[in-house]
Amino acid sequence: MLKFILRRIMMMIPQLFILSVLVFLLAKAMPGDALTGQLASNPKIDAQTLEEMKEKLGLNDPVHVQYARWMKNLLQGDLGISYIHKQPVNDLLAGRMWNTILLSAAILILTYMIAIPLGIVSGRWTDSWADKLIVGYSYVSFATPLFIFALIMLFIFGFKLGWFPTGGSVDIQVEKGTFAYYLSKLNHLLLPALSGALINTVGTIQYLRSEIIDTKVKDFVKTARAKGVPESSIYWRHILRNSFLPIAAFLGYEITGLIGGSIFLESIFSYPGIGQLFLQSILQRDYSVVTALVMISGLATLIGTLLSDIILSAVDPRIRIE
Amino acid sequence: MTGKPILEIDHLRVSFRIQDQYYAAVDDVSLTVNEDEVVAIVGESGCGKSALALAVMGLHPPQKTKLEGSIIFKGTNLLSLSTSQLNKIRGKDIGMIFQDPLTALNPLMTIGRQIEESMDYHMKLSSMEKRQRTLELLKRVGIPNPEKTYHRYPHELSGGMRQRVVIAIAIACEPSLIIADEPTTALDVTIQAQIMGLLKELQQQMKTGIILITHDLGVVAEMADRVAVMYAGEIVELADVETLFHHPLHPYTRSLLHSIPSAQTRKEKLHVIQGIVPSLQKMPRTGCRFQSRISWIDESKHEPNPILREVEPGHWVRCTCYQHFYFPHDHIGDVGYGIS
Numbered sequence A: 001m002l003k004f005i006l007r008r009i010m011m012m013i014p015q016l017f018i019l020s021v022l023v024f025l026l027a028k029a030m031p032g033d034a035l036t037g038q039l040a041s042n043p044k045i046d047a048q049t050l051e052e053m054k055e056k057l058g059l060n061d062p063v064h065v066q067y068a069r070w071m072k073n074l075l076q077g078d079l080g081i082s083y084i085h086k087q088p089v090n091d092l093l094a095g096r097m098w099n100t101i102l103l104s105a106a107i108l109i110l111t112y113m114i115a116i117p118l119g120i121v122s123g124r125w126t127d128s129w130a131d132k133l134i135v136g137y138s139y140v141s142f143a144t145p146l147f148i149f150a151l152i153m154l155f156i157f158g159f160k161l162g163w164f165p166t167g168g169s170v171d172i173q174v175e176k177g178t179f180a181y182y183l184s185k186l187n188h189l190l191l192p193a194l195s196g197a198l199i200n201t202v203g204t205i206q207y208l209r210s211e212i213i214d215t216k217v218k219d220f221v222k223t224a225r226a227k228g229v230p231e232s233s234i235y236w237r238h239i240l241r242n243s244f245l246p247i248a249a250f251l252g253y254e255i256t257g258l259i260g261g262s263i264f265l266e267s268i269f270s271y272p273g274i275g276q277l278f279l280q281s282i283l284q285r286d287y288s289v290v291t292a293l294v295m296i297s298g299l300a301t302l303i304g305t306l307l308s309d310i311i312l313s314a315v316d317p318r319i320r321i322e
Numbered sequence B: 001m002t003g004k005p006i007l008e009i010d011h012l013r014v015s016f017r018i019q020d021q022y023y024a025a026v027d028d029v030s031l032t033v034n035e036d037e038v039v040a041i042v043g044e045s046g047c048g049k050s051a052l053a054l055a056v057m058g059l060h061p062p063q064k065t066k067l068e069g070s071i072i073f074k075g076t077n078l079l080s081l082s083t084s085q086l087n088k089i090r091g092k093d094i095g096m097i098f099q100d101p102l103t104a105l106n107p108l109m110t111i112g113r114q115i116e117e118s119m120d121y122h123m124k125l126s127s128m129e130k131r132q133r134t135l136e137l138l139k140r141v142g143i144p145n146p147e148k149t150y151h152r153y154p155h156e157l158s159g160g161m162r163q164r165v166v167i168a169i170a171i172a173c174e175p176s177l178i179i180a181d182e183p184t185t186a187l188d189v190t191i192q193a194q195i196m197g198l199l200k201e202l203q204q205q206m207k208t209g210i211i212l213i214t215h216d217l218g219v220v221a222e223m224a225d226r227v228a229v230m231y232a233g234e235i236v237e238l239a240d241v242e243t244l245f246h247h248p249l250h251p252y253t254r255s256l257l258h259s260i261p262s263a264q265t266r267k268e269k270l271h272v273i274q275g276i277v278p279s280l281q282k283m284p285r286t287g288c289r290f291q292s293r294i295s296w297i298d299e300s301k302h303e304p305n306p307i308l309r310e311v312e313p314g315h316w317v318r319c320t321c322y323q324h325f326y327f328p329h330d331h332i333g334d335v336g337y338g339i340s
């Protein structure tokens, strides 16, 4: 098991390397650089000063030298300096990273809290009115783009009803570390998390539903019934356990989806996380931040895949990792 | 062989709902199984053998299936029981062996747990006793190294070994009736013989009644006391095994027996009646259902509403067409099996 994990981590290195080259080249190929942005806002800078600044930042070096320098810093945990925010990317990310992880975890928990009961009801009582309702809900949420849904939620529950704050991750007045602080954090988290979860549940509900429908007609379920096992145990011990397998294994892959979703959610709810920062940085051509974030999400995706494989081997005896 | 009846199936009809209409897959079947008796059910694929077996076990999905008639097991009509009442009988008094050992076991449960599970509900045993009993069962069905197998998962066992486990599950609570639905069809030929040998040995030790569904007439000859031949949902002939093999009457039975390739006839052409069992929706519901497959026999020789008639004590045949049946000389097929 440990050997497997180590081998997989070794395999990530070339994947991350390729990603880093692509990201770096792409960032370089984009029109303009961070200084172009500053130039526009500050016409007083003359061409010579600009050239000096470029030289100082190493922007005139050959591409491979720039890449090597970036890579060397990256490996030392230095993600570079944001030209826009005028501070190290590391500092910029620190707080936001936690906010995003918090939001993603909340979405994931809410997703499973909603999707698992609904999926079970839907799969067990197929074609009942409850099933039809649930399938209807999943069609609607499948057809609704996340950002539109999030906007509607924000409008209704944030602005119209005023039940939830409309932005930020915590009230400014509350003192860090107090109970009120955590309560305020939770309060800010709830609306974006719920918006994300309500859209995110579809996949899990449909997956679970069809797994249950497939599993309940399997031969081994007949064997269990022929043993005289009561219906409730038939479901828990035989059908649901087998149906949960792919869901559990999918958990790691969810990470990719959550990263993508956080870009919309955080931007719409002005939630200071890395998704919001990502979008801002692209718009402001703050490439050192963009490249850092792409690398981080690439790493997170790879770790998610590994996590899925580990979970699957833990829950399914047919899959053993040596 | 002449024990008391333990299972009496009476005018059983099993119908499946297909697009708001019910179609009978088992039609007016009456059959008795006595204590310590092996009754074989033979017939082509799709003739309703599994549908019959599953009806006895109460394993048909209730929303899609209609069951009429009665199935009396030791004095109780199984068709009138609720699921929880039925659960007190199945696994305890009736055990079932399924066709495909590769899919009949839960992939996520150890062999030991799957055998013990039926004891959980039918026997008051401590977990130590259950374990002990499971190990004995594993030994009894011929599994080498029971201690180790107890902790194994199904995928770690071969098909033959898995079928032994399925048998162990079926006999775990010493049932008085076992229903075996083609227990060897999915296995290699050599393994088939071993499993049949095991089943026969267990039957002799435990004196259970067995309903043995099979395609293999060799197995029937070796194991069965009585044989029911099914065609298109109906029993067309019912007799003890000697009578059936030596004096088959119904054209369908005769064609089945004709189509066993034996050592002497291997080189010759065999009589095979062409055609297949019609699908549920296309099945003729009146007259002799075999009529279309023996078209050279004059229509007037069939009964308009054929019934299963006792032509000699213990020998039942459906329809009168058997009295006039002959194999046509130009109707000789290639070497093949009347039943697939």
Ligand SMILES: Nc1ncnc2c1ncn2[C@@H]1O[C@H](COP(=O)(O)OP(=O)(O)OP(=O)(O)O)[C@@H](O)[C@H]1O
Pocket: B016, B017, B018, B025, B043, B044, B045, B046, B047, B048, B049, B050, B051, B052, B278, B279, B280
């Ligand atoms: N749940 C069901 N719904 C609809 N039709 C069914 C269902 N189960 C069986 N049938 C149909 O009923 C008929 C009898 O099927 P059954 O499985 O009993 O045949 P069988 O004699 O066991 O065949 P085999 O030798 O292939 O196992 C077939 O035409 C089959 O298609």
Ligand SMILES: [Mg+2]
Pocket: B049, B050, B051, B181
């Ligand atoms: Mg069958």
